[in-house]
Amino acid sequence: MTLYVATTNPGKLRDFAVAANDHGILPLPGLAGFPTPVEDAETFEGNAAIKAIAYSQLAPGLTVLADDSGIEVDGLNSAPGVRSARYAEDEHYIGDPSWTTDERNLRCLLDRATGIENRTARYRCVLVAARDGEVIATATGDVEGVLMREPRGTGGFGYDPIFLIAELDKTMAEIDPATRLRLSHRGRALAALLKLPALQD
Numbered sequence: 001m002t003l004y005v006a007t008t009n010p011g012k013l014r015d016f017a018v019a020a021n022d023h024g025i026l027p028l029p030g031l032a033g034f035p036t037p038v039e040d041a042e043t044f045e046g047n048a049a050i051k052a053i054a055y056s057q058l059a060p061g062l063t064v065l066a067d068d069s070g071i072e073v074d075g076l077n078s079a080p081g082v083r084s085a086r087y088a089e090d091e092h093y094i095g096d097p098s099w100t101t102d103e104r105n106l107r108c109l110l111d112r113a114t115g116i117e118n119r120t121a122r123y124r125c126v127l128v129a130a131r132d133g134e135v136i137a138t139a140t141g142d143v144e145g146v147l148m149r150e151p152r153g154t155g156g157f158g159y160d161p162i163f164l165i166a167e168l169d170k171t172m173a174e175i176d177p178a179t180r181l182r183l184s185h186r187g188r189a190l191a192a193l194l195k196l197p198a199l200q201d
Contacts, residue, residue, distance in 0.1 A: 001199055003065045003129065004028040006055040011157025012067065018181045019190055025065070034058050044068040044082055044126040045138060052130035060132055063199070069125035069185060071159045073109070073147050075116035080109065084159070102158050106151065110162060119147040123163060123172075125185035127193045137198040141188030145172075156180060 002024035005016050008031060016025050037054035039047040051066035070084025080087035084105065088095070093108035113119065122144050129137040143165070151161035153173030160172035165183065172180055181187035193199065 001063060002026060003199070004059065004062050006031060006051055006064050006066045008032065009157075012186070014157075014177060015181050015184070015186050016190075018177050019187075023194060028055060028059060028062070028064060030059070031055070039068070042082060044070065044124060045128065045140075047082065048126045048128040049130070049135055049138075052128040052135065053133050056130040057133040063129055063131050063136070065127060065129050065193075067125055067127045067186065067189070069123065071109070071121055071123055071147075071163065073113060073116075073119070073121045075118035075120075075147075076113060079112070080105075106159055106162060109147070109159065110149070113147055121145050121147045121163065123159075123185035125189040127186075127189045129193065129199060137193055137196045139189045139193035139196065141185040141190070141192060143183060143185045143188065 004026055006028045007013060013027060019025050034055060037050050039050055041047045041050055047068035048066050052064055055066065056062065056064040070081055072078040072081050083090050088104040088108040091108050091112065093104065093111065095104050095107050099107065122142050125141045127139050128135055146164045146166055148162040148164050148171060152171045153161050156173040163172045172184065
C-alpha cells in the first residue's frame, strides 16, 4: 500500500523520504493547491486527524498520512507541546527579523527555559492515516531527551539542534538521517503505524 504524506514541511519530507527506500511513501500530489485545514485541536492526535481527514477528502481513493508533532519540556509544564510550530508567535517573541520560523521558535524556547533546572524533554509524534475522509489507523512515537542550553549540529530541523539524546551525547541535528528516523519520534510512530492491519496490502 502506498501512503501519501500530507506535508509541505521540507524537514518532514526528508524524514519520510528515508523511509521511502523500504516502503511506498510519497508526497501527496497537488497538496500545494489544497486549502489548509485549521489545526485547532488541543492534542497532537486531534490535529493530525484534522489534516488526514481533510486532505483525504480532496484525494479520493488515496491513503493519506498526516502527522502532528512537537517538543515537551518538563520544566515548562510540557510546553510548547501541541503549539511547538507556533510557539514564538504564541509568546509574542520577535527576535532577529532575519530568523526563520524554526530559528525563532528555537530561540524562544531557549529564552523561556533560561534558569529552569529540570530540562528533561521529549519529542512526541502522532501519525494518522485516512482514506476518503475516514481515519483508518493511528500511531504514536516518543523519544526522551534533554533540552540543551545552546544549539549543536546543522542537520535536522525545528528544535533538533537543542534536543540531546543523552545515550549518544548527540543532538538530533548531529546524527545522520537514517539514524534520526530510526531513533526519532516520527520514525517510531511510522514503524508502529506500518505494522497495523489496516495498512497491510
